[in-house]
Amino acid sequence: MTAADALTLQFLAWIEEAPRSYADAEAWRRSCPHLSIWEDAISEGLVRFENGREMQTSRLVVTARGKQRLQRQ
Numbered sequence: 001m002t003a004a005d006a007l008t009l010q011f012l013a014w015i016e017e018a019p020r021s022y023a024d025a026e027a028w029r030r031s032c033p034h035l036s037i038w039e040d041a042i043s044e045g046l047v048r049f050e051n052g053r054e055m056q057t058s059r060l061v062v063t064a065r066g067k068q069r070l071q072r073q
Contacts, residue, residue, distance in 0.1 A: 007037045012062050012070050015047060020060040022049065
């Protein structure tokens with residue numbers, strides 16, 4: 001497992017732990033600025049934003065695909 005894989009799993013687990021807003025996710029992303037974990041998770045369909053008209057008011061959730069990835073590890 002690569003460091004990026006481990007961080008992706010950590011990111012998914014963090015989202016599953018409690019409701020996360022766009023601002024929460026942005027703060028997480030800023031804690032690892034040299035890695036694209038957040039962007040990769042979105043592009044791979046592991047997470048998505050829902051329930052908001054705008055990204056700023058949306059909630060970040062783990063998708064079924066993301067939950068499968070968590071369960072495999």
